[in-house]
Amino acid sequence: MQMECVQFDGLDLRLKPTELDVSQEDLIESNDNVIIEWLDYLMEFPNVTVFEQLRDLELRRWLDNRTYRVKVSFMTYNSYYDMLTTTSIHFMFGMSGRPWKQITHRSVVLESHADFVSWLYEVLFFGHILILFLNEGYESIACLREHKCNFVKAWKSYWNFWNVVDWVSIVLAFAILITWITQNVGQAELSTTLQSYIGVHSACRASFNTSSTECFNARAFDQQLFDDMEQLGFVIRANRWISGFYPVCIMMRLFKAFAAQPRLAIVTKTLALAANDLTHFGIVFLSIFFAYVAMGMAFFGREVESFASFDRASLALLRALMGDFSVEDMELRGRPVAFFFFGTYMMAAVLLLLNMLIAILMDVYGQVAAGSRTSESLWHECYDIMRRGMQKWTGGHTPLSEVVKKYVESRGEEAWESDKVIYVSDVLAAVPGLDKRQAEDEMTSALEEYAQENAPHIEIAEVISTMGKYLAPKTESEVPPLRNVIDVTRNGSVAGDENVSEAAAELVRAGLSVEVLLRAAGIVLDTTSQRRANGEAQVSALRHIVSSAELLCNEDKTVMMCQL
Structure with a gap:
């Protein structure tokens, strides 16, 4: 048919696009590949009808095979909400010729901070981000000074996962601030422009001719109004997208705060x-x-x-x-x-x-x-914070940071690396005015925390090796009978040098109970009040023993240990 093949750029119209796809497409009315037609002054001039203007477009073959999209837009202003809305009806033509139809809206509140409360929220949010920025900046400078201005060492020491989260939060927050300021400036300019609308169109209406200079100025005014609205919509879109991702940073920073409390840090x-x-x-x-x-x-x-x-x-x-x-x-x-x-x-x-x-x-x-489970609950820690705060207020409590600082001053910097046992009397002597009960509580808490962080984790090699100390014979002629093996295990005496593989195989053949195996590894099954404290080590050892039995039960699967 002697028609030109046209490649369309923009939305993929092989499938029906969503409203979001259409509304976020950057279609600026001033582009060179966009033809703008105005349906002029439908209410100002009754003799000008929509039918006549559309008929004229049809005769000029305004829509042809090169047409990618037709967008019919109009504006409405809601004075009750002070909101300006652009409504667009899109007719999109795929390469196959099928038209897709979509209606989109873009609304802008011209005065988004009309009351004190809205400004208060903005000040609190950006004030908090400013404080976070200053704290992170101070921490980075302190890290640089600690490494004597060695940027490489300071860089490696400073950057960790949580500091990355903080700086990402800061960067996104300042991006929100920039787009927010741009949005408010654009809203103010749009509001000022809109106040001139009635005067410009009244002059056109008074001219009684759509081709007059006044009507030409009104048309240019409308086109600028649409362009400003479109540009402001892109800024609002950017602000909305950044603000939508920012709660992820807030969530990660909450996890950072939860890491300070063991029971809250379970998820992380x-x-x-x-x-x-x-x-x-x-x-x-x-x-x-x-x-x-x-x-x-x-x-x-x-x-x-x-x-x-x-x-x-x-x-x-x-x-x-x-x-x-x-x-x-x-x-x-x-x-x-x-x-x-x-x-x-x-x-x-x-x-x-x-x-x-x-x-x-x-x-x-x-x-x-x-x-x-052995750590303090959140409510107990809150109680301790309140109690220490009250004691500090009344002068009966010395902050832990001050205790550590004075102790290091009295003992020197080598106190950080010293292996010397620290007694309560040493702390009292180094920190004048420190209450003895507080010193005892601090020492006890430090010991408990160290014990929790350094609890031994029993590996399978340790369990089997310990069994070998009790059961492995020196020579094949000295292999004790089965009854003696069990007796030696129960008595806890050493039977010879380590021969781990033979000892483990002998245990499996013997069908020893889990309790005997735990005793051979030096672990006692507690049924007293200490069971909670020792439970983790017992469960760990039991799990490894069962795992080792599964690997070793190749010859006889009927013995008790293999069935466990």
Whole structure:
């Protein structure tokens, strides 16, 4: 038909775009590839009708095969909310010729800080960010001075995960501040421009001719108003997107605060300890997940819109993991194919992989929770803070930072690395005016914290090696009978040099009870009040013993230990 082939740039119109896609498309009315037509003064001049103007456009063949989108826009002002709104009706033409229709709105409150409360929120937010910026700046300078202005060492020492979170929060907050100021300036300018609207259009109306100079000025005024509104909309969009991501920084900073309290830090510690396992799990999960994304696009991409592209198929399968799916849409391709795809995906992704993820997290969570049970609760720490605050107010409490500072001053900087045992009397002598009861409490708390942080973790090699000390013979001729092996284990005497593999095999054949094995490793099953404190070590040892039995039970699976 002797028509030119045109490549459209912009939105992908092979599928119907969403309202968000259309409203966020950067279509500026002043671009060279945009043709602007005005439906002039419909109310000011009754003799000018919409039908006549649209008929004139049609005769000029204004819409042809090169047309990508037609956008009809008009503005409304709501004086009650002081809100200016641009409503646009979009007609978008795909390369196949199919038109898509979408209606979008862009609203701006011209005076967004009309009361004192709204300004108070802004001042508190940006004031808090300014304080955080000053604190982080002071900390970085102190770190630089500590390393004697060695930038490389200071850089390595300063940057850790939580400092990165703080600086990302600061950068995003200042980006919000910049876009917020730009937005307020734009709103003020738009409000000032809008106040001239009535005067400009009254002059055009008084001219009684749409081609007059006054009407030309009114048309230019309207075009500038639309352009300013469009530009301000982009600034508001940027501010909204940055503000939408900022709560993630707030959440991470809350986790940083929770890390100071052991019971609140269970989640962060669980994720940190399980990070290695989660990384390997993620590789397996993503491999299976994206394989099913490709299968879904191949099976249902032509019939089901949610599988028509890679991003839509990924979102559809992610929703299916949470239980949101539509098997009826998949059946459009055929029930056998839908049954195969949906059934295998549910088995592999939901029943298998998700439950493995839960198992990984719960295993680590149990260890972290067991270690935090002996720590103080949040309410007890709040009580201690209030009690110490009251004692400090009355002069009966010395801050711990001051105690440490005076002790180091009296003992010198080598006190940080000294192996000398510190007694209560040493602290009292170094810190004049320190209450003896407070010194005892501080020393006791320090010992308890050290014990919790340095609790021994019994590995499988240690357990088997300890058993070997009791049971391994020097020579084959000196191998004791089975009865003597059990007696030696119960008595706790050493039977010879280490021969770990033979000792472990002998234990398995003997079918010794778990209690005997724990005793051989030097661990006593407590049933007294100390059981809670020793529970973590006992459970750890028991787990490793069972694991070792599973590896060693190759010859005889009927003995008691192998069944455990």
